[in-house]
Amino acid sequence: MLKLGFIGAGTIGSSLALQLSSKGYPVVAVSSRHQTSAGNLAQAICGCSPVNSNQAVADTAELVFITTPDDVIASVASQTKWHRGQRVVHCSGADSTDILEPARKSGACVGVFHPLQTFASVKQAIENTPGSTFALEAEGPLLKILQTIATALGGRLIELKANDKVVYHAAAVIACNYLVTLVKLATDLWQTFGIPINQATEALLPLVRGTIHNIETVGIPECLTGPIARGDSGTIKKHLGALQKAAPDLLTTYRELGLKTIPIALAKGRIDEHQAEELRSILEQSNQ
Numbered sequence: 001m002l003k004l005g006f007i008g009a010g011t012i013g014s015s016l017a018l019q020l021s022s023k024g025y026p027v028v029a030v031s032s033r034h035q036t037s038a039g040n041l042a043q044a045i046c047g048c049s050p051v052n053s054n055q056a057v058a059d060t061a062e063l064v065f066i067t068t069p070d071d072v073i074a075s076v077a078s079q080t081k082w083h084r085g086q087r088v089v090h091c092s093g094a095d096s097t098d099i100l101e102p103a104r105k106s107g108a109c110v111g112v113f114h115p116l117q118t119f120a121s122v123k124q125a126i127e128n129t130p131g132s133t134f135a136l137e138a139e140g141p142l143l144k145i146l147q148t149i150a151t152a153l154g155g156r157l158i159e160l161k162a163n164d165k166v167v168y169h170a171a172a173v174i175a176c177n178y179l180v181t182l183v184k185l186a187t188d189l190w191q192t193f194g195i196p197i198n199q200a201t202e203a204l205l206p207l208v209r210g211t212i213h214n215i216e217t218v219g220i221p222e223c224l225t226g227p228i229a230r231g232d233s234g235t236i237k238k239h240l241g242a243l244q245k246a247a248p249d250l251l252t253t254y255r256e257l258g259l260k261t262i263p264i265a266l267a268k269g270r271i272d273e274h275q276a277e278e279l280r281s282i283l284e285q286s287n288q
């Protein structure tokens with residue numbers, strides 16, 4: 001098995017290093033901005049040395065994971081001396097292998113290994129990795145190596161081209177980060193009738209979980225429920241009127257999301273084109 005090294009002992013670096021070590025991969029070196037981060041990770045992995053420069057990882061490992069924040073990857077790649085035959089990979093969802101060009105120019109094989117998952121801590125990352133999809137970008141033998149690693153982690157695979165990366169990542173942000181935003185908008189609305197945020201979150205989460213379960217089991221568009229799915233235009237008018245008073249700054253978002261929901265309702269087949277048009281005209285009116 002290839003000797004692995006990690007530059008960046010944060011959430012992803014630590015979780016990948018720990019998991020791959022437990023699957024039998026030799027993780028031989030780790031560096032980080034702060035030596036204590038590298039030291040803490042190396043201490044948990046048998047045979048792993050905390051080294052005091054990124055160059056030392058590049059000099060020791062055959063496959064190097066750059067697991068720094070996205071904005072630092074290019075400078076790490078350009079400030080490190082790579083050698084022919086070495087493999088260098090980053091884990092960013094938005095960036096392609098282009099930011100590893102200095103490594104490629106030195107004769108290294110470059111790739112991207114992006115776990116399509118949200119990891120708030122190392123522990124949670126280790127728990128949530130199995131079953132997650134890994135988006136891979138690499139050529140020839142390195143692609144095969146990354147496929148094997150993702151499979152060893154219990155992951156599923158998709159292969160992306162460099163040009164697709166940014167749109168792929170925008171989709172991930174919509175599905176993940178903006179779900180957080182939607183829940184926050186809903187819990188904030190509950191403040192208008194005096195329910196504390198914690199209680200509001202606790203009350204709304206089963207609804208969110210139920211929705212996700214329905215997406216998984218019933219699928220889109222069939223899982224869509226609610227006034228737009230039923231064609232209840234009177235209810236939508238009431239929402240717009242109430243939001244106008246309680247949270248006027250939310251109206252644009254409510255209208256935009258409502259308009260994006262109409263085609264889903266049409267696809268489900270519970271509303272006809274006439275009802276869709278009525279909903280559209282209500283949602284498009286700027287001062288309903």
Ligand SMILES: NC(=O)c1ccc[n+]([C@@H]2O[C@H](COP(=O)([O-])OP(=O)(O)OC[C@H]3O[C@@H](n4cnc5c(N)ncnc54)[C@H](OP(=O)(O)O)[C@@H]3O)[C@@H](O)[C@H]2O)c1
Nearest residue numbers: 008009010011012032033034037067068069091092118119
């Ligand atoms: N977290 C997620 O949910 C997630 C999911 C998929 C992909 N990713 C990707 O994974 C990568 C890492 O993200 P993360 O969430 O693990 O970030 P993170 O927890 O902030 O960890 C980044 C680590 O990089 C280290 N670092 C910063 N500058 C450095 C430098 N110049 N040289 C060496 N180490 C440096 C920091 O070290 P110190 O601790 O020593 O300061 C920090 O621990 C990013 O490309 C991100 O897009 C993250």
